[in-house]
Amino acid sequence: MVFSFNFLFIVGALLALVSDEANTNPSEIQLKLDNGLTVHLLPSARYSLAAAVLAIKAGTSRETAETNGYLHLLEHCLLFRQSGPGDKDNIFRAIKEYGLYYNAHTEQDLMFFEICVPSGFLKQGLNLLRQIVFNFNLEKEALEREKTIILKELADISRVPQKVGLAKIYELVFPDSPYALPTFGRPEVIKKADIESLREFYSRYFTPENAVLVIVGDFEPQSQIENIKKDFSEVKSSAEKSEVAREEVKAKVLGSPLEITMEVSDTYLIGGLPGPDYSHPDSFGLDLLIEILGRGLNPLFYAAFAGYPGLVHSVNIDYLSHERAGLIFFMITTRAERLPTVKRLVQQFLIKVSDFNFSKNDFLPDEQSLMVFDFLLGGKNRILFSAEKFQENPLQVALALARHLQLSPVQQKSNYLEAINSLSSSDLRRLSYKYLSQNKPAWVIIRPK
Numbered sequence: 001m002v003f004s005f006n007f008l009f010i011v012g013a014l015l016a017l018v019s020d021e022a023n024t025n026p027s028e029i030q031l032k033l034d035n036g037l038t039v040h041l042l043p044s045a046r047y048s049l050a051a052a053v054l055a056i057k058a059g060t061s062r063e064t065a066e067t068n069g070y071l072h073l074l075e076h077c078l079l080f081r082q083s084g085p086g087d088k089d090n091i092f093r094a095i096k097e098y099g100l101y102y103n104a105h106t107e108q109d110l111m112f113f114e115i116c117v118p119s120g121f122l123k124q125g126l127n128l129l130r131q132i133v134f135n136f137n138l139e140k141e142a143l144e145r146e147k148t149i150i151l152k153e154l155a156d157i158s159r160v161p162q163k164v165g166l167a168k169i170y171e172l173v174f175p176d177s178p179y180a181l182p183t184f185g186r187p188e189v190i191k192k193a194d195i196e197s198l199r200e201f202y203s204r205y206f207t208p209e210n211a212v213l214v215i216v217g218d219f220e221p222q223s224q225i226e227n228i229k230k231d232f233s234e235v236k237s238s239a240e241k242s243e244v245a246r247e248e249v250k251a252k253v254l255g256s257p258l259e260i261t262m263e264v265s266d267t268y269l270i271g272g273l274p275g276p277d278y279s280h281p282d283s284f285g286l287d288l289l290i291e292i293l294g295r296g297l298n299p300l301f302y303a304a305f306a307g308y309p310g311l312v313h314s315v316n317i318d319y320l321s322h323e324r325a326g327l328i329f330f331m332i333t334t335r336a337e338r339l340p341t342v343k344r345l346v347q348q349f350l351i352k353v354s355d356f357n358f359s360k361n362d363f364l365p366d367e368q369s370l371m372v373f374d375f376l377l378g379g380k381n382r383i384l385f386s387a388e389k390f391q392e393n394p395l396q397v398a399l400a401l402a403r404h405l406q407l408s409p410v411q412q413k414s415n416y417l418e419a420i421n422s423l424s425s426s427d428l429r430r431l432s433y434k435y436l437s438q439n440k441p442a443w444v445i446i447r448p449k
Contacts, residue, residue, distance in 0.1 A: 029221055035237040036209025039228055040401055042216045044394075050122040050217025051395040052115050054133050055402035058205035059109040060185075061178040061323070069150075069185025070201045071111060073143075073193055075104045076150055078113075078132055081142035094128050101395075102128075106183050109323040110406055116395045119218045123227050126215075133211075134235045136202050140195055147190055154187050161268050161446045162331065168258055169272035169329060172442035177249045179325055207238040212405045216398040249277075249324040257443035264448050266313055266333040269342055271441035275319055275326030278407045283321050284419045285431045290319045290328070292358065292379040292428070300356070300375055301330070304349035311338055311345075323407045328435060336447060343443070350441070354433035359425040376425055383420055 029041045060071060079091075079102075094100050098121040104113045113133050117125040157163050167182040174180045213232070215224065251274030276282040293301045294317035305311050317330040334342045357363060359376035390396055 027221065029225070031225070033208065033229060033233055035233060035235055036207070037232055037235065038212045038405065039225075039232075040212065040214045040405060041219075041221050041224065042214070042397070042401065043219055043221050044216065045218050047217045047394040048119070049116050049394055050119045050125070050215065050219050051398040052122070052126055052129055052213065052215045053395070053398040053402040054113045054129055055212045055214070055406050056111045056113075056133070056206055057109065057210050057406050058111050059107045060181045060183045061108050062205060063178065063181055063185075065181070065186075065189075067189065067197075067201060068181045069187075069189040070193060070198060071106050072150060072183070072185040073146065073190060073198060074202055074206075075106050075111060076146045077138050077143060077198070078136075079104055081146050082132070082135060082137045083139060083142070091128065091132070094124065098124055100125055100128070102132075107322075108179055108183060110403060112399060112402065114395060114399065122215070122217065122219055122224065126224075126227065127231055130231055130235065133206065134208070134232075136199055136206075138195055138198070143193075143195055143198070147193070150185075150190055151187055154184055154190070157184055159263065161262055161264050164260065164262070165268055165270040165331060165444050165446055166329060168260070168444045169270055169442055170327065172258060172444070173251050173272045173274055173327060174249060174325060175252055177325070179249060179322065203238070208232070208235045209237055212402050214398045214402040214405070216394040216401070251325065257445055259445045259447065261447050261449045264446060267336045267339055267448065268444075268446035269332045269334065269339060269346070270444040270446070271330050271346065272444075273328040273435060273439050273441050275328045275435055276321065277324055277326050278321040279409060280321075280326070282431060282434070283319075283326065284416065285423055285427055286319045286321075286326070286328070286435065288376075288379050288383065288420055288423055289428050289431050290317055291383055292375045293317050293353075294330075296378055296382055298373060298375075298378075300353075301349070304345045305342070308341070308345070312342060339445065347441075350436045352437075354429050354437040356429065356432070357425065358428050362425050376423075376428065380420055380423075384417060387417060 027043050031039050033039065058071060060068065063070060091102070095102070098117050100121070101116040102114065102125075104111065106112075113129060115125045115129050163184075167184075170182070171180045213228070275286055293299060294315070299315065299317075301315050301317055305315075311334065313333040315330070315332050317328070320327045320329060330346075332342055332346065360372050360374045363372055390400075
């Protein structure tokens with residue numbers, strides 16, 4: 001399984017770029033079945049494979065402290081522990097027969113079930129996807145076996161400083177919000193979960209009107225529409241609405257650093273700041289700012305430690321956007337005795353970056369020598385490259401579209417790359433001041449035992 005707390009997260013708003021392409025593609029089709037299921041098709045001869053993603057609006061932000069872990073359990077059990085047509089033997093037989101890839105993962109707002117098959121077997125793959133997601137055929141013995149596997153997985157996660165640190169940052173930045181709950185769940189909740197409680201939770205969210213099905217690849221759209229209507233129309237809609245009004249998430253960064261000891265060799269300084277949500281206009285600019293700060297051959301964040309060779313071992317920074325909030329997250333590894341200096345330099349950098357000259361155009365013509373690096377142009381070019389590479393994989397495109405359709409309240413028509421290209425150095429300074437310089441980070445420190 002793959003979880004969204006991985007800090008090597010794909011630039012979130014690249015997903016909007018894929019939607020822009022779909023909006024201008026004459027062969028793109030979107031329809032809604034009578035049971036409420038939204039279906040989005042993007043046929044393209046550029047792919048030899050076909051990918052399908054079923055996105056359920058049921059991430060950990062729909063859990064509570066008493067149910068945190070139910071979605072992780074459901075993810076595993078629906079994939080591997082069902083009886084009947086969707087049981088493990090039938091799935092493995094389909095994998096061998098059709099060359100099928102399938103997986104699932106849980107995020108803060110959504111759960112994704114995904115398949116990728118040779119185009120000729122798309123119909124069979126979709127039928128299997130429906131059986132996996134829209135059936136709940138779970139027996140007590142199978143549930144208990146899967147609990148054992150998940151608890152071992154959680155024990156493994158507890159030894160990974162990056163995952164532990166990011167989960168704790170969410171707790172500190174969003175302490176009074178469901179975003180404070182870890183996507184992997186709590187062991188005590190998973191141990192106590194029973195079939196009836198899971199069934200009730202499943203029935204509330206795993207409904208066609210709460211789902212989006214996206215298909216991308218080389219296929220004939222009309223025949224697939226007929227197959228989808230015949231197959232997925234069997235899924236009954238819910239008598240009750242699964243979506244309830246969601247209150248606004250307000251960040252409230254807790255001031256005191258949280259210190260943890262783990263079996264690690266380095267000391268980890270982990271920081272978090274609230275950022276814009278998925279649909280906020282500032283999210284495009286944050287993508288570019290984070291690209292400049294943390295990626296490429298010359299990440300600007302390393303300038304915080306200029307003049308201190310060997311002070312830090314690694315520096316990472318990312319921006320993670322969600323339906324109702326965003327998180328700017330950075331992680332630095334160093335030695336324990338250097339930690340005070342590293343933290344001081346990071347704090348100084350976050351304040352000063354809003355005064356930085358990101359572009360050559362910020363300098364007078366006679367100052368624009370080869371020694372002046374154009375961070376703005378470099379960041380824009382890297383995002384263009386990443387966007388083109390991103391669209392080579394139909395599964396990534398399908399995941400992107402599904403996420404965008406579920407999280408964006410209004411399907412925006414603006415072009416992502418045009419929006420990125422229009423950003424100026426002044427825009428980046430404004431965003432730096434708003435999101436980096438004005439706020440104090442939440443801190444997590446992980447020290448060696």
